[in-house]
Amino acid sequence: MIHRSDLVRVLESRNGRAALISIYGDDPATLAVQRERWSRLAALFAGQYPEQQQIRLFSTPGRTEVGGNHTDHQSGRVLCASVDLDIIALAAPNQDDVIRLKSEGFPGMDIVDLRQLDPVREEREHSASLIRGIAAGMRNRGHAIGGLDIYTTSRVPKGSGLSSSAAFEILVATMIDSLYNENSLSPVERALIAQEAENQYFGKPCGLMDQCGCSVGGFIAIDFAITGQPQVDQVHFDFAHSGHALIITNTGGSHADLTDDYASVPRDMSAVAAACDHQVLRQVSEDDFWERLPHLRGTVDDQAILRAIHFFADNERVLRQKEALQQDRFADFLEEVSASGRSSWTCLQNVYSATFPREQPVAVGLALSDRILAGRGACRVHGGGFAGTIQAYVPHDLVDTYLETMSAVFGQEACSLMQIRQIGSTELQVD
Known part of the structure; x- marks a missing residue:
C-alpha cells in the first residue's frame, strides 16, 4: 500500500x-x-x-469481441481481447x-x-x-x-x-x-x-x-464446449506492431425495442439444434446439418437455417483467426475478420432489425467503412448487433481520414481509438 x-x-x-x-x-x-x-x-x-x-x-x-459472433450461447468458440x-x-x-x-x-x-x-x-x-x-x-x-x-x-x-x-x-x-x-x-x-x-x-x-x-x-480464445468449464487460451500477438489501429464506432441506438431481435438469435439456433435432436448447435455435426437440410427446411424457417450456417462457419473461423495471430499472419487474420462480418450480415442477419428496416445505422457504418478502407483493413458488426457498434481495423495512414469521416456522420464522440492491452484486471505494483 x-x-x-x-x-x-x-x-x-x-x-x-x-x-x-x-x-x-x-x-x-x-x-x-x-x-x-x-x-x-x-x-x-x-x-x-x-x-x-x-x-x-x-x-x-x-474488452472487444474479435471473432465468433453469437456463438457463445451455442457452446461455441469466441475470440476476444482486452483494450x-x-x-x-x-x-x-x-x-x-x-x-x-x-x-x-x-x-x-x-x-x-x-x-x-x-x-x-x-x-x-x-x-x-x-x-x-x-x-x-x-x-x-x-x-x-x-x-x-x-x-x-x-x-x-x-x-x-x-x-x-x-x-x-x-x-x-x-x-x-x-x-x-x-x-x-x-x-x-x-x-x-x-x-x-x-x-x-x-x-x-x-x-x-x-x-x-x-x-x-490480451487476445484470448475461449471454447464453451463444456458448460461451466470454459477452456481459455491466451493468444500471443503484438497488435502494436500490426500497422493498424482498432476503432470502435457507436453508430447509434435504434428507436425500436430490439429485445425480440436479440432473443431471436439463440431461439433460432436452438430450434435448428432441436430439429437435429440436440440442445445447442455445438452438439450438432456440421455434416449432419447439411445432410438434414432438405428436411430442416420443412421444420424450421429459413432465417433459422441461415443463422445455423453462420454458427458453423464462425465457430471454425475462430480457430483460423487464432492460428493466424499465433503465426503472425495478420493479413490472413484480417481476411477472416471480413469473412465473419459478411457472414453476420448475410446469414446471422444482425446488422439491422427486420421489423424496422428503415433504421440501419450499423449497415450505414459498415458501408461507409468499406468505402474508406477500399479493400484494406477490415470491418464487422461488433457484439450483439441490430444497432450500436461496429469494429474496424484501420491502417495507420487511414486513421485520421477514418475518424474524421465517421465522426462527421455519427457524431464527434462516436469513435473510440484503442490498442490491445496485454494485461487483464490487475493491481498496479508501484511501490
Missing part, C-alpha cells in the same frame, strides 16, 4: 512508470494523461474518504464489513453490508447488486471477504460494446481477491464469480466471454 499523498511521486518513479507502461504503452503523451488521471482520482478519493490514508491501485480493461480503455480504482480496507463504492460521474454511492449477502430485489439492475453477488460468490467458494472503501473512474464508454458492466464486475472481484485473498483466484475463477453475480443478483442472463475478456488480458 502507498500513502495517498505520495501517489504522484510514486507514479513518476521507476516502478510506477513501469506499471503504467505495462498497461498503457510507452507513448509519453499517453503516460502523462494517465498520471494526471490517477492523480485526480486520488484527490477524489481523499475527499470521499478523508480518514483513509493508505491506498492500493487497480485497473480493469474493457486499453479501462476502469481504474483506488481502494482501502475498512473494519466495518461494508463495501462503499463511489464512481465518478454517477450520483450516490453503492453501500453493501457484507453481513447480508442474499439477493436484494430492490437492487436488481443496479451496481450494488453486482458487488453483493460477487462478495457472495467468493464467500460461497470459501474465500475471504471484507470491507472496502473504493473510488472509481472509467474510460470504458457505456453502450460501446466494450463491456463496461463486465469490467466493473471483474474490478470488484480483483479488489476483494487482492486485498483479502492474496490474489489466490485465477482470472477465469474471477470471471465465473462475476458471471454468476450478473445472472443471479443483477438479473441479466449473460455468457462468460465479457468477463473473461476483461479478466485475462
Whole structure:
C-alpha cells in the first residue's frame, strides 16, 4: 500500500512508470494523461474518504469481441481481447464489513453490508447488486471477504460494446481477491464469480466471454464446449506492431425495442439444434446439418437455417483467426475478420432489425467503412448487433481520414481509438 499523498511521486518513479507502461504503452503523451488521471482520482478519493490514508491501485480493461459472433450461447468458440480503455480504482480496507463504492460521474454511492449477502430485489439492475453477488460468490467458494472503501473512474464508454458492466464486475472481484485473498483466484475463477453475480443478483442472463475478456488480458480464445468449464487460451500477438489501429464506432441506438431481435438469435439456433435432436448447435455435426437440410427446411424457417450456417462457419473461423495471430499472419487474420462480418450480415442477419428496416445505422457504418478502407483493413458488426457498434481495423495512414469521416456522420464522440492491452484486471505494483 502507498500513502495517498505520495501517489504522484510514486507514479513518476521507476516502478510506477513501469506499471503504467505495462498497461498503457510507452507513448509519453499517453503516460502523462494517465498520471494526471490517477492523480485526480486520488484527490477524489481523499475527499470521499478523508480518514483513509493508505491506498492500493487497480485497473480493469474493457474488452472487444474479435471473432465468433453469437456463438457463445451455442457452446461455441469466441475470440476476444482486452483494450486499453479501462476502469481504474483506488481502494482501502475498512473494519466495518461494508463495501462503499463511489464512481465518478454517477450520483450516490453503492453501500453493501457484507453481513447480508442474499439477493436484494430492490437492487436488481443496479451496481450494488453486482458487488453483493460477487462478495457472495467468493464467500460461497470459501474465500475471504471484507470491507472496502473504493473510488472509481472509467474510460470504458457505456453502450460501446466494450463491456463496461463486465469490467466493473471483474474490478470488484480483483479488489476483494487482492486485498483479502492474496490474489489466490485465477482470472477465469474471477470471471465465473462475476458471471454468476450478473445472472443471479443483477438479473441479466449473460455468457462468460465479457468477463473473461476483461479478466485475462490480451487476445484470448475461449471454447464453451463444456458448460461451466470454459477452456481459455491466451493468444500471443503484438497488435502494436500490426500497422493498424482498432476503432470502435457507436453508430447509434435504434428507436425500436430490439429485445425480440436479440432473443431471436439463440431461439433460432436452438430450434435448428432441436430439429437435429440436440440442445445447442455445438452438439450438432456440421455434416449432419447439411445432410438434414432438405428436411430442416420443412421444420424450421429459413432465417433459422441461415443463422445455423453462420454458427458453423464462425465457430471454425475462430480457430483460423487464432492460428493466424499465433503465426503472425495478420493479413490472413484480417481476411477472416471480413469473412465473419459478411457472414453476420448475410446469414446471422444482425446488422439491422427486420421489423424496422428503415433504421440501419450499423449497415450505414459498415458501408461507409468499406468505402474508406477500399479493400484494406477490415470491418464487422461488433457484439450483439441490430444497432450500436461496429469494429474496424484501420491502417495507420487511414486513421485520421477514418475518424474524421465517421465522426462527421455519427457524431464527434462516436469513435473510440484503442490498442490491445496485454494485461487483464490487475493491481498496479508501484511501490
